[in-house]
Amino acid sequence: xxxxxxxxxxxxxxxxxxxxxxxxxxxxxxxxxxxxxxxxxxxxxxxxxxxxxxxxxxxxxxxxxxxxxxxxxxxxxxxxxxxxxxxxxxxxxxxxxxxxxxxxxxxxxxxxxxxxxxxxxxxxxxxxxxxxxxxxxxxxxxxxxxxxxxxxxxxxxx
Amino acid sequence: xxxxxxxxxxxxxxxxxxxxxxxxxxxxxxxxxxxxxxxxxxxxxxxxxxxxxxxxxxxxxxxxxxxxxxxxxxxxxxxxxxxxxxxxxxxxxxxxxxxxxxxxxxxxxxxxxxxxxxxxxxxxxxxxxxxxxxxxxxxxxxxxxxxxxxxxxxxxxxxxxxxxxxxxxxxxxxxxxxxxxxxxxxxxxxxxxxxxxxxxxxxxxxxxxxxxxxxxxxxxxxxxxxxxxxxxxxxxxxxxxxxxxxxxxxxxxxxxxxxxxxxxxxxxxxxxxxxxxxxxxxxxxxxxxxxxxxxxxxxxxxxxxxxxxxxxxxxxxxxxxxxxxxxxxxxxxxxxxxxxxxxxxxxxxxxxxxxxxxxxxxxxxxxxxxxxxxxxxxxxxxxxxxxxxxxxxxxxxxxxxxxxxxxxxxxxxxxxxxxxxxxxxxxxxxxxxxxxxxxxxxxxxxxxxxxxxxxxxxxxxxxxxxxxxxxxxxxxxxxxxxxxxxxxxxxxxxxxxxxxxxxxxxxxxxxxxxxxxxxxxxxxxxxxxxxxxxxxxxxxxxxxxxxxxxxxxxxxxxxxxxxxxxxxxxxxxxxxxxxxxxxxxxxxxxxxxxxxxxxxxxxxxxxxxxxxxxxxxxxxxxxxxxxxxxxxxxxxxxxxxxxxxxxxxxxxxxxxxxxxxxxxxxxxxxxxxxxxxxxxxxxxxxxxxxxxxxxxxxxxxxxxxxxxxxxxxxxxxxxxxxxxxxxxxxxxxxxxxxxxxxxxxxxxxxxxxxxxxxxxxxxx
Numbered sequence: 001x002x003x004x005x006x007x008x009x010x011x012x013x014x015x016x017x018x019x020x021x022x023x024x025x026x027x028x029x030x031x032x033x034x035x036x037x038x039x040x041x042x043x044x045x046x047x048x049x050x051x052x053x054x055x056x057x058x059x060x061x062x063x064x065x066x067x068x069x070x071x072x073x074x075x076x077x078x079x080x081x082x083x084x085x086x087x088x089x090x091x092x093x094x095x096x097x098x099x100x101x102x103x104x105x106x107x108x109x110x111x112x113x114x115x116x117x118x119x120x121x122x123x124x125x126x127x128x129x130x131x132x133x134x135x136x137x138x139x140x141x142x143x144x145x146x147x148x149x150x151x152x153x154x155x156x157x158x
Numbered sequence: 159x160x161x162x163x164x165x166x167x168x169x170x171x172x173x174x175x176x177x178x179x180x181x182x183x184x185x186x187x188x189x190x191x192x193x194x195x196x197x198x199x200x201x202x203x204x205x206x207x208x209x210x211x212x213x214x215x216x217x218x219x220x221x222x223x224x225x226x227x228x229x230x231x232x233x234x235x236x237x238x239x240x241x242x243x244x245x246x247x248x249x250x251x252x253x254x255x256x257x258x259x260x261x262x263x264x265x266x267x268x269x270x271x272x273x274x275x276x277x278x279x280x281x282x283x284x285x286x287x288x289x290x291x292x293x294x295x296x297x298x299x300x301x302x303x304x305x306x307x308x309x310x311x312x313x314x315x316x317x318x319x320x321x322x323x324x325x326x327x328x329x330x331x332x333x334x335x336x337x338x339x340x341x342x343x344x345x346x347x348x349x350x351x352x353x354x355x356x357x358x359x360x361x362x363x364x365x366x367x368x369x370x371x372x373x374x375x376x377x378x379x380x381x382x383x384x385x386x387x388x389x390x391x392x393x394x395x396x397x398x399x400x401x402x403x404x405x406x407x408x409x410x411x412x413x414x415x416x417x418x419x420x421x422x423x424x425x426x427x428x429x430x431x432x433x434x435x436x437x438x439x440x441x442x443x444x445x446x447x448x449x450x451x452x453x454x455x456x457x458x459x460x461x462x463x464x465x466x467x468x469x470x471x472x473x474x475x476x477x478x479x480x481x482x483x484x485x486x487x488x489x490x491x492x493x494x495x496x497x498x499x500x501x502x503x504x505x506x507x508x509x510x511x512x513x514x515x516x517x518x519x520x521x522x523x524x525x526x527x528x529x530x531x532x533x534x535x536x537x538x539x540x541x542x543x544x545x546x547x548x549x550x551x552x553x554x555x556x557x558x559x560x561x562x563x564x565x566x567x568x569x570x571x572x573x574x575x576x577x578x579x580x581x582x583x584x585x586x587x588x589x590x591x592x593x594x595x596x597x598x599x600x601x602x603x604x605x606x607x608x609x610x611x612x613x614x615x616x617x618x619x620x621x622x623x624x625x626x627x628x629x630x631x632x633x634x635x636x637x638x639x640x641x642x643x644x645x646x647x648x649x650x651x652x653x654x655x656x657x658x659x660x661x662x663x664x665x666x667x668x669x670x671x672x673x674x675x676x677x678x679x680x681x682x683x684x685x686x687x688x689x690x691x692x693x694x695x696x697x698x699x700x701x702x703x704x705x706x707x708x709x710x711x712x713x714x715x716x717x718x719x720x721x722x723x724x725x726x727x728x729x730x731x732x733x734x735x736x737x738x739x740x741x742x743x744x745x746x747x748x749x750x751x752x753x754x755x756x757x758x759x760x761x762x763x764x765x766x767x768x769x770x771x772x773x774x775x776x777x778x779x780x781x782x783x784x785x786x787x788x789x790x791x792x793x794x795x796x797x798x799x800x801x802x803x804x805x806x807x808x809x810x811x812x813x814x815x816x817x818x819x820x821x822x823x824x825x826x827x828x829x830x831x832x833x834x835x836x837x838x839x840x841x842x843x844x845x846x847x848x849x850x851x852x853x854x855x856x857x858x859x860x861x862x863x864x865x866x867x868x869x870x871x872x873x874x875x876x877x878x879x880x881x882x883x884x885x886x887x888x889x890x891x892x893x894x895x896x897x898x899x900x901x902x903x904x905x906x907x908x909x910x911x912x913x914x915x916x917x918x919x920x921x922x
Contacts, residue, residue: 020285030195034197039373041374042843043455044843047455047843076188080186089186097811100646100647101372101373101374101421101424102185103373103423105186109186128851128852128854131852137816138424139812140816140857141851142815142856143812
């Protein structure tokens with residue numbers, strides 16, 4: 001089976017990889033680029049664990065073909081911290097005990113960052129509805145919502 | 159011999175605070191490695207072929223075309239695994255029937271449920287593995303199936319196992335049955351008790367199986383070497399139990415399998431059992447290549463353990479002044495394709511919140527053509543409690559007594575005789591009821607179509623075999639090597655906190671690491687809310703063991719008797735100036751001279767922790783029922799729970815909120831939907847709907863601390879209790895809002911609407 005050549009950027013780095021025609025972006029990230037921070041929980045776009053940004057849009061990477069990433073700018077959890085400095089969301093998730101097992105955490109962080117970029121001062125209800133596409137089975141969401149609201153406050157300098 | 163350490167009240171510096179979890183940064187940066195994140199050079203991808211039938215005899219399996227496909231390196235079927243005798247065999251603390259284990263991981267004579275594996279392939283890529291599965295030819299003789307527990311109990315039901323005779327019935331039945339076991343618990347005389355009652359309430363309830371719903375599908379990587387050694391990386395709640403089970407079904411020495419537990423993406427009881435692990439090892443053995451197997455979400459739903467569905471009948475009698483005179487229950491639990499539902503635990507949990515003179519509980523463990531059930535957070539208890547707490551609520555209403563007051567009148571306390579064995583020790587049930595009654599939530603006003611419900615839960619909690627090592631490193635920092643898996647709750651944090659507290663040092667000097675099976679002795683599963691209780695006891699034993707060794711070392715170096723050396727505030731000091739005088743020595747000083755003065759020092763614990771403290775919780779919930787759609791909205795939720803001692807209160811709150819949320823999903827949305835063909839119709843998160851953030855309100859928590867006398871810090875365990883009460887609390891709240899009592903879980907919009915319409919017709 002011949003494989004397809006794809007060029008893209010991932011977290012600002014130029015990357016090239018070969019993928020099967022039916023391979024998802026999620027599988028290419030994990031299996032071809034060995035960026036395993038992005039997780040698969042369902043493979044059907046229902047859990048949000050595989051959330052990444054593609055050209056500034058929040059997408060489930062399990063629902064996008066890897067070949068569609070040609071020329072695109074992809075952002076994953078591995079690119080959230082700047083050097084040794086955690087992103088405020090990463091810091092607040094730890095501070096607020098907003099993660100337990102952690103398998104959903106990369107997806108929540110990517111989705112929450114996308115929210116705060118569009119809406120720096122969301123209400124609790126806006127946070128809950130924005131994150132409704134991300135499943136967490138451990139926390140009951142309470143501490144995740146608190147962490148996102150607190151990260152928003154810090155990022156606004158409020 | 160078992161270990162218990164008595165509770166000591168003392169000034170605490172670290173226990174009870176909220177430090178960051180040691181696994182936190184790895185989990186927010188994507189560095190944490192879960193089951194599917196492990197890879198080895200040259201690895202193959204393994205996939206399982208699964209039954210499309212609910213019940214069928216396997217006439218033949220032809221794998222020749224699959225093996226001939228380029229890229230396919232190995233295929234395994236029933237012929238690659240040994241027959242196992244039909245007997246209970248020990249695996250650590252568990253007794254397991256390996257006849258069933260080996261048949262669940264790979265069907266032998268029959269497939270018993272939709273999704274039952276019957277072959278597995280290893281190939282150079284996932285796409286080749288999938289293509290190979292399509293080339294395996296299986297001839298089935300399809301048999302009649304049964305998926306409903308009540309139907310399965312009928313004498314004319316299709317039989318899953320023609321050699322299964324109901325245990326617990328005397329004399330031995332003449333005919334085989336799907337009822338694997340009948341259990342009975344009780345005390346007193348229920349007939350006399352009901353005769354004393356002024357009011358009797360009796361109800362029947364039916365619940366559907368629900369899934370643990372961990373977000374990480376099962377994933378493992380196996381590498382078998384030609385010298386007969388195997389390595390396995392897997393997401394598990396018990397690396398030692400997985401090793402023991404794999405060794406048994408693969409007929410290998412336990413010491414020749416090394417299991418490294420990966421970070422685990424949720425388990426809740428669902429990762430207590432092997433599924434793909436022995437298949438991956440067998441495929442690796444056959445192909446001489448590492449083999450990785452990751453389940454799809456559909457495979458997780460079809461073939462891994464849901465909780466049982468059940469049929470439950472509860473009967474309660476009480477006097478007009480609110481004293482329960484008799485309690486009776488029948489619990490018919492689906493076990494799935496093989497015996498072993500948690501009906502035993504459910505039977506014991508059903509009424510144990512109450513001090514009752516006359517109780518009788520019958521439990522039936524029933525096989526049906528569904529996946530074999532696995533543990534799910536307080537296994538079985540929420541199902542029994544839905545029935546009991548609904549009937550308690552109805553009784554309180556009939557008697558005109560406040561539901562919390564009615565529970566208080568009958569509440570179990572220290573010294574209450576249970577109907578299954580022990581007398582209860584010091585417990586905090588009454589305290590949780592009183593805290594709930596005093597909470598502002600309990601008095602807040604309600605609007606139209608809104609209602610409030612209360613329910614309570616009890617869980618035993620357990621201890622068992624637990625190991626850890628505390629290695630004093632040469633710079634005075636410490637590595638805490640744990641046998642206990644941190645299943646998400648944060649036991650790495652809480653166990654390190656207890657060690658730092660014992661040693662009187664800063665928390666960041668202790669680095670916890672979860673050990674593989676070659677690094678420590680046997681350690682039981684993280685189950686039964688034992689992680690912080692038993693793991694904590696082992697950590698304290700190891701810390702005290704290290705302190706003892708350091709005292710001895712100081713005594714030797716300073717040439718004083720060991721009794722003259724005390725460990726205080728992180729250093730060895732003279733116990734009493736009159737006995738001996740010497741310069742105190744810090745941990746760091748001791749570590750640096752360790753090698754020269756007799757070798758490095760380490761504390762160890764290899765214990766069987768006993769004395770787990772029962773946990774009790776009281777939940778309050780407000781709901782609003784939409785009479786047009788039948789939708790139930792959770793408006794407010796409060797969880798009150800006695801945890802003994804919250805070592806890390808934020809993580810305890812997380813358990814209470816997470817457990818309650820799983821219970822809310824169980825109550826309102828979640829269910830396995832089967833067609834008449836016995837095929838699961840909703841094996842995905844779109845149609846099996848777990849709660850999302852926008853479904854839920856703020857979940858308030860109240861931590862009650864009645865110390866467990868058998869733990870050095872008073873820990874009881876807290877993970878399971880919070881899932882028990884929600885279903886019943888929500889049923890009670892819906893009744894309070896609408897006057898209609900729901901007895902068919904889940905209370906989804908169509909069911910609620912039907913119940914409301916039914917009640918309307920009955921009245922009209």
